[in-house]
Amino acid sequence: xKVALWGTRGSLPTPGLDTSGYGGNTSCxxxxxxxxxxxxxxxxxxxxxxxxxxxxxxxxxxLLTHLHMDHIQGLxxxxxxxxxxxxxNIWGPVSTKLSLRTRLxxxxxxxxxxxRLSELPCALTLHEVPGEDxxxxxxxVEAALICHPGPTVGYRITxxxxxxxxxxxxxxxxxxxxPFPSMPCExxxxxxxxxxxxxxxxxSQYTAHEYRDRIGWGHSSFAHVIEFGNLTGxxxxxxxHHDPGHSDADLDRLMEEAIAEVPPKCRVTAGREGTVFxx
Amino acid sequence: MSxxxxxxxxxxxxxxxxxxxxxLLVDVDGTLIFYNEPAEEILNxxxxxxxxxxxxxxxxxxxxxxxxxxxxxxxxxxMRAALLSRQPVSRRMWSKHAGGPWRQIQVTALPVIGEGxxxxxxxxxxxxxx
Numbered sequence: 001x002k003v004a005l006w007g008t009r010g011s012l013p014t015p016g017l018d019t020s021g022y023g024g025n026t027s028c029x030x031x032x033x034x035x036x037x038x039x040x041x042x043x044x045x046x047x048x049x050x051x052x053x054x055x056x057x058x059x060x061x062x063l064l065t066h067l068h069m070d071h072i073q074g075l076x077x078x079x080x081x082x083x084x085x086x087x088x089n090i091w092g093p094v095s096t097k098l099s100l101r102t103r104l105x106x107x108x109x110x111x112x113x114x115x116r117l118s119e120l121p122c123a124l125t126l127h128e129v130p131g132e133d134x135x136x137x138x139x140x141v142e143a144a145l146i147c148h149p150g151p152t153v154g155y156r157i158t159x160x161x162x163x164x165x166x167x168x169x170x171x172x173x174x175x176x177x178x179p180f181p182s183m184p185c186e187x188x189x190x191x192x193x194x195x196x197x198x199x200x201x202x203x204s205q206y207t208a209h210e211y212r213d214r215i216g217w218g219h220s221s222f223a224h225v226i227e228f229g230n231l232t233g234x235x236x237x238x239x240x241h242h243d244p245g246h247s248d249a250d251l252d253r254l255m256e257e258a259i260a261e262v263p264p265k266c267r268v269t270a271g272r273e274g275t276v277f278x279x
Numbered sequence: 280m281s282x283x284x285x286x287x288x289x290x291x292x293x294x295x296x297x298x299x300x301x302x303l304l305v306d307v308d309g310t311l312i313f314y315n316e317p318a319e320e321i322l323n324x325x326x327x328x329x330x331x332x333x334x335x336x337x338x339x340x341x342x343x344x345x346x347x348x349x350x351x352x353x354x355x356x357x358m359r360a361a362l363l364s365r366q367p368v369s370r371r372m373w374s375k376h377a378g379g380p381w382r383q384i385q386v387t388a389l390p391v392i393g394e395g396x397x398x399x400x401x402x403x404x405x406x407x408x409x
Contacts, residue, residue, distance in 0.1 A: 094394060130394070145286040145394070176293030187292065192283045 001139075001159045001279050002032040003199060007046020008271035010170070010205050010219070010241035011070050021248035023273025025049070026070040027169045027241060029201060031157055037137025039063055040078075041155065041167045041201075046273065047074035054080050061136050063129075063143075064092035065169055066152035067103050075104075076113050084121040089136075091143070093151035094128045101126050129153055147172050147189035148218035156193045163279045166190075166197040166234075169241045172218045173228055174211075180224060181231045194232040198279050201271065202228060204239030207254055208261075222258030230265045237264060240271035281312070281331050285399045287391050288312070301405040305358055307398055309334030321384075321405060323376035344373040348381070361388035361401045371408065383408040 007025035014024040026044030033039075038054065040047060040062045047062075054060070060080055065071060080086055092100045101117065104126070108117045117124065127134075129143040130153055138160040143153040146168060154168040173189040174180035185191035194200050205219035220228070222239060229237035242251055255270050269275070284292075288304060292313045295302035301318035305311050311332040319325050322340045324332075332340075338353075345351050351372060353359050360368040369387040385406040391399045 096394065147286060147290065151394070176290070176297060178296070186281055186283050187289060189286055189289055 001034060001157075001163060001165070003165055003201075003277040003279060004030040004032070004050075005046075005201075005238075005240075005271055005273055005275045006030060006050045007042075007044040007074075008240055008242055008273050009044075009070075010203070010243055012244045013045045013070075013073075014244040018247040018249070021272065022242055022251050022270065025273060026073060027065075028074060029167060031139070031165060033138045033159060035138045035160070037061075037139055039136060039139060039141075039157065041065070042071045042169060043073070043075035043078060044070050045074040045077075048077040048079075051077070051079035051081075057086070059087040059089070059137075061089045061091065063141070063155050063167075064090065065154065065167070066093060066148065066150055067107075068150070068170070069107070071169070072104070072107055076108055076115060081120050081122050081124070086122045088120075088122045088124050089127060090124065091127045091129050091134070093130070093143075093145070093153050095151050099126075100128045142193065144190070144193050146193070147175050149216075152218070154190050154193050156197070159279070164197045165199045165279060166194040166201070168194060168200070168202045170218055171203045172216070172220055174220065174224045175216060181227050185232060188228075188231065190228075191232060194228070194234060196233045197235065199236045199238065199277055200229055200232065200234040201238045201240045203241045204270075205241050205243045210243070222254055223262045226258055226262040226264045226268065229268075230262075234266050236267045236269065236277070238269055238271045238277075242271070282306070284312070285393055287393050287399050291391060291400075291402050295402070301407075303358075303403040303405075304400060305334070305362075305403065306400040307362065309359070309362070311337040312400070318405065321374065321376065321382075323379060341374055341376050344381075346371055346373070348373050357386045357388035358401050358403050361390045362398070365390050365392065365398055 007028035025046035027042040028044045028046030029041040031039040134141040140158040142156040146154045148170045157165045202225045203220045204225040206221045208221045211221040295315040304313040357368040375381045387404045389402045
């Protein structure tokens, strides 16, 4: 499978010269199966560019981790949604009281957006997660709730050859865990989901100093994500969901410092818009 | 490795680890999957040493009785009652571990119900009655 990063920024689109290296678009990742299956992970502003490249397909699946604005802001600008009859499936978490449709409609309806979900010409179906494991084309997809404010899931995607990509863009496994990591995988948020991943795309929004002031906000420090990668036996780690306040130069320096502080047991490639991983 | 844990139970364990109130977490099978340090005194066991304890085993560590110190049938124990009814159950009772004295305790068993109305386990909170 092929994994392409279309948006790596967290919280807020951050265009500008000093963020052009890692990119300013918010979370969006495309996973292409060898059989042509296309999974779109989150619908941050990066999804607009992805939509411009989607050729003739019969089906697209969009897997939303949660409904914070930076993960759905691009949804209405995803061109394939306006192709009459194209099968589009959106998977996302429910709240304890509201359906996925009701929650999405809060954004995709006036006055925040001019087009309603029901007015889209594609053949749209919404699916609520987590539930049973999903089979989408060649992919086996597992979803599980993880530690982040509001209903939030992570996804573990396994291709026909058994290669695994895990996507946890907003995740705070260190919350309340004392010294992190102090628990085995099964007692760590997202631990089993990410176990033995070939590629793990994971939240790395803060420095250790920033994290101390933002405990409970649902994100991880650079050191935490390396520790999490080591704990889960990940083979290739992609720190992701960069803070809007971190310039390219900051990210280069912060990654170097984190790797010096917590030696990773696997390859680490900081998430950069435009990067393509062949798994 | 023990069974996978739902995020709600992971967070419940984290909460239990940070409070001074004795708390026992059991899963839907009644397996004692975690107890915090304050609860170690009630069981006279240490979680670091026992790890998870199967349902048919951990009840041997502690004897419970009703307010008259009569044996309490399993289905009337707060944890079991909460699992069966999926509602919080609170009652005053007596407990003792092997070789220990009887102590009067107040137990509140709170079912942990996740998305899709899925029962995940029970959080048992203990107060020792002075």
